[in-house]
Amino acid sequence: MNRTDEGVKSFQKGLTILCDNGMDSSELFAMLSGNLLIALVSENKFEECDGILDSIQQYCIKTGNIGPYKNALFSAANKAALIGNYEKALCFNDQLLEQNITEEEKSIIDNQRNTIVFNQESVIRLTELETQFSSLQIGSEDWFETGHKLSSAYYLVKAHDKNADVLRKMYQAISLNDAVGADYYLWVINNIFGLSLESEAYSDALKYANEKQNYLVGLSDVPAEYNYNSLNDIIVAKMKSNTLDGIDSELDKIESYYRMTYGEISSEYATYLHNRGRAYQLQNKLEEAKTTLLRSITIQNKVEGKPLGRTVKYYMEVEQQLSEL
Numbered sequence: 001m002n003r004t005d006e007g008v009k010s011f012q013k014g015l016t017i018l019c020d021n022g023m024d025s026s027e028l029f030a031m032l033s034g035n036l037l038i039a040l041v042s043e044n045k046f047e048e049c050d051g052i053l054d055s056i057q058q059y060c061i062k063t064g065n066i067g068p069y070k071n072a073l074f075s076a077a078n079k080a081a082l083i084g085n086y087e088k089a090l091c092f093n094d095q096l097l098e099q100n101i102t103e104e105e106k107s108i109i110d111n112q113r114n115t116i117v118f119n120q121e122s123v124i125r126l127t128e129l130e131t132q133f134s135s136l137q138i139g140s141e142d143w144f145e146t147g148h149k150l151s152s153a154y155y156l157v158k159a160h161d162k163n164a165d166v167l168r169k170m171y172q173a174i175s176l177n178d179a180v181g182a183d184y185y186l187w188v189i190n191n192i193f194g195l196s197l198e199s200e201a202y203s204d205a206l207k208y209a210n211e212k213q214n215y216l217v218g219l220s221d222v223p224a225e226y227n228y229n230s231l232n233d234i235i236v237a238k239m240k241s242n243t244l245d246g247i248d249s250e251l252d253k254i255e256s257y258y259r260m261t262y263g264e265i266s267s268e269y270a271t272y273l274h275n276r277g278r279a280y281q282l283q284n285k286l287e288e289a290k291t292t293l294l295r296s297i298t299i300q301n302k303v304e305g306k307p308l309g310r311t312v313k314y315y316m317e318v319e320q321q322l323s324e325l
Contacts, residue, residue: 005043011036015055030059030068031305037072041079046088049076053095070099077112084156086120122153129153133166139176144184151191160195167192186212193233202241209233228257235275239282251276270299274311281318286325289318 014032023029037052053072060069077092093113101109122129129150136143147170154163170188174181189212196205213230216222231250238247254272262268273296280289293315300307 007039008036008043008045011039024055025059025062030056033059034068034072034075035305037076038079041076041088042083044083044085046085066100070096070101070105073099074109074112077116081116081119084123086116086123089116090120118149119152119156122149123156125149126153126157138169139173139181141177141180143173144170144177144180148184148187155191160198164192164195164199167195185215189215193237197237197240200240202237206234206237206241206243209237224257225261228254232271232275235279239275239278242282244279244282247279251279265299265302267300267303270296270303270308270311273299274308274314277311277318278314281314281321286318286322290315290322293318 011032015029015036018024018026018029018032033052033056037049037056040046040048040052053069053076056072057069060066073092073096077089077096080086080089080092090113093109093116096109097106097113129146132146133143133150136146147166151163151166151170154160154166167188170181170184171192174185174188189208193205193208193212196202196208209230213227213234216227216230232254235247235250235254238244238250251272255276258266258268258272273292277289277293277296280286280292293311296311297307297315300311
């Protein structure tokens, strides 16, 4: 039995207990139902999804809150697309568009649909895109656009080595046509940074993170969020490469921005605490690490309904380290 299947059974058992105790109108019921839906989608058990969606919809009717149903459909569409079932992802998206939604929600849902369609078409056209990318003039607008689609397709089918090769070629070609290449620069360097982390090339990841930050500093009218997300990438790369010089002051900047922008009870602030706690652990400041990671877990539980696995992992490591002193 795999972990996802175990999760399905656990969520089903939890829902049964809640129903038996008359708690099918509780927030916990909605949360477990949403988790069960995503677990079923992950297992391609789409024939069971309709029943769970009906249960969530009935919960929303009882409580007068349609939010959990819309959130469930949105998450299901993302998960279905992630596992490559684009047709089912579009079905969930269609159901979502049929709901009573605001203009802001419609914009978000339309963006989701556009992304799903783009990914679907990129995968279908993979062989065609490979041929075009090798035949077009390097550095031309059509070449960059094709490279963008081809890289996305390789990412979706998990052809990581081929994806890295395309991204490196695009990165090297940016200087050949500044007028076009600059439009793709941040997208390319973000993806190279991500692949460097995945392949455990942490020194390369730090190099690309610093390069991106220097690029953003040189631009005018850059949203503050871009700069702080970039700074966060540097922090992650520093921790992964165990190159901690200057990390405390960088984390201080993130803390101040996240607290003022999102508040202390937010997923963003919980992420800051996760990174701060991990940095304390790497600096062997174990008591500070324990307190900070526990705060992150507490906020994650409040905001997301469950803690991030890596935060719990680091917390348990710190507990073990403290017990050995």
